[in-house]
Amino acid sequence: MIPPRLLRWGLAFAALGLAFLGALLVIRGGDFGWRLIVLGLPLSLLLALAGDALSANFGGTLRGRWRALLQFMQPWLWWLALSVALKIPVPLWPEGFPLxxxxxxxxxxxxxxxxxxxxxxWARAGAMALFACLTGLGVEVLGSQTGIPFGQYSYATSPPPTVLTVPLMVPLGWFAFPLAGLLLSGGRPWLAGLLIMLWDVGLEPLMTAQRYWLWSDPQPLWAGAPVQNFLGWWAVGTLIAWGMQRLSGERWAAVRTPGPSFALAYFTEAFFLPGGLLLVGRPLEAGVTLLAMLLGAALALGVGRR
Known part of the structure; x- marks a missing residue:
C-alpha cells in the first residue's frame, strides 16, 4: 500500500499535471483547457494544504494549515514544486522547451x-552528485563517440548549453533519477536501474523529437534506439545508484522515511513525460511510457516493502 503522505503529495502534483494538460488543450484550441487549468491549480494547493492530515491540527483553520504547511515543507519539496511548475508553461511556449x-x-x-x-x-551529498554527474557525462561522451554502451547516436543537433557536446540537463538527470530510483526501490541499485531504464522509454521519443540527440543505429527498437540502449541505461543506472549508495553510507529506503521523500520525483515524471509526448504528437509513445513507469513503480513499491 502506498504511504498516505506519498499518495497525498502525488495527487497534489497530479493536480498540477491537470493544469499542464489544460495548457496543452488550450494550444490545440477550445475553452475546455482553461477549465482544467482553473481546476488543477487550486486543487493542487488544497491537497498541499492537507499535507498535515496526520498531524493534530488537521481540524484547524486554513491559516493554521498554511502555517503547518510552511513548517512541513522542507527545502527540497520547494525545489521539486518549482521543477513541476516550470513544466506547465511548455504547451503555451513550445519554443521555450530548451530553456x-x-x-x-x-x-x-x-x-x-x-x-x-x-x-x-552536504559533504556526502556533494560527493554523490559529483560521482553521478561525472559518471553520467563520461558515459554519454563515450557513447556518442563510440556507440558503447548505448548504440549509435549523436548530440550534433543538441541545443545549448552543452558540456563536451552533451546537453547540460543530461548529467544533472543522472544524479536526480538514480536517487529517486533508490528511494522507490528500497535501496536496491539493480531495481533503481530498471526504473531509470523505464524512464528512458519516454525520454527517447521526446528528446529525439526535440533534437537533443539523434539515432543512426542500424537495429532500432523504439524511437530509433536499439535494445542495447535500454540494457545500457539499466547497467549505467545500476552502477550510478550503487556508487551513490556506497558514497552515502546509507541504504535509501523510502518506506522507512517519515513524511514525503524524493521518490515523488519519479511520479511527477511519470505524469509529465507522457504529457510532453502528447505535446509533440506522440500519443502511442505517451501511453506506453505511462504504463511502463507506473508498472515499474508498482514493482518497486512491492519489492521495497520486503
Missing part, C-alpha cells in the same frame, strides 16, 4: 541534492 527543460531539470537536481544533504550531510 524550461533545463531550468526544470536544474530545479530537480537541486531538490535531489537538498534532500540527500538532509539525510547524509
Amino acid at each position: 524550461l527543460g533545463l531550468l526544470s531539470t536544474a530545479a530537480l537536481f537541486a531538490s535531489a541534492l537538498t534532500f540527500a544533504a538532509g539525510r547524509v550531510g
Whole structure:
C-alpha cells in the first residue's frame, strides 16, 4: 500500500499535471483547457494544504494549515514544486522547451541534492552528485563517440548549453533519477536501474523529437534506439545508484522515511513525460511510457516493502 503522505503529495502534483494538460488543450484550441487549468491549480494547493492530515491540527483553520504547511515543507519539496511548475508553461511556449527543460531539470537536481544533504550531510551529498554527474557525462561522451554502451547516436543537433557536446540537463538527470530510483526501490541499485531504464522509454521519443540527440543505429527498437540502449541505461543506472549508495553510507529506503521523500520525483515524471509526448504528437509513445513507469513503480513499491 502506498504511504498516505506519498499518495497525498502525488495527487497534489497530479493536480498540477491537470493544469499542464489544460495548457496543452488550450494550444490545440477550445475553452475546455482553461477549465482544467482553473481546476488543477487550486486543487493542487488544497491537497498541499492537507499535507498535515496526520498531524493534530488537521481540524484547524486554513491559516493554521498554511502555517503547518510552511513548517512541513522542507527545502527540497520547494525545489521539486518549482521543477513541476516550470513544466506547465511548455504547451503555451513550445519554443521555450530548451530553456524550461533545463531550468526544470536544474530545479530537480537541486531538490535531489537538498534532500540527500538532509539525510547524509552536504559533504556526502556533494560527493554523490559529483560521482553521478561525472559518471553520467563520461558515459554519454563515450557513447556518442563510440556507440558503447548505448548504440549509435549523436548530440550534433543538441541545443545549448552543452558540456563536451552533451546537453547540460543530461548529467544533472543522472544524479536526480538514480536517487529517486533508490528511494522507490528500497535501496536496491539493480531495481533503481530498471526504473531509470523505464524512464528512458519516454525520454527517447521526446528528446529525439526535440533534437537533443539523434539515432543512426542500424537495429532500432523504439524511437530509433536499439535494445542495447535500454540494457545500457539499466547497467549505467545500476552502477550510478550503487556508487551513490556506497558514497552515502546509507541504504535509501523510502518506506522507512517519515513524511514525503524524493521518490515523488519519479511520479511527477511519470505524469509529465507522457504529457510532453502528447505535446509533440506522440500519443502511442505517451501511453506506453505511462504504463511502463507506473508498472515499474508498482514493482518497486512491492519489492521495497520486503
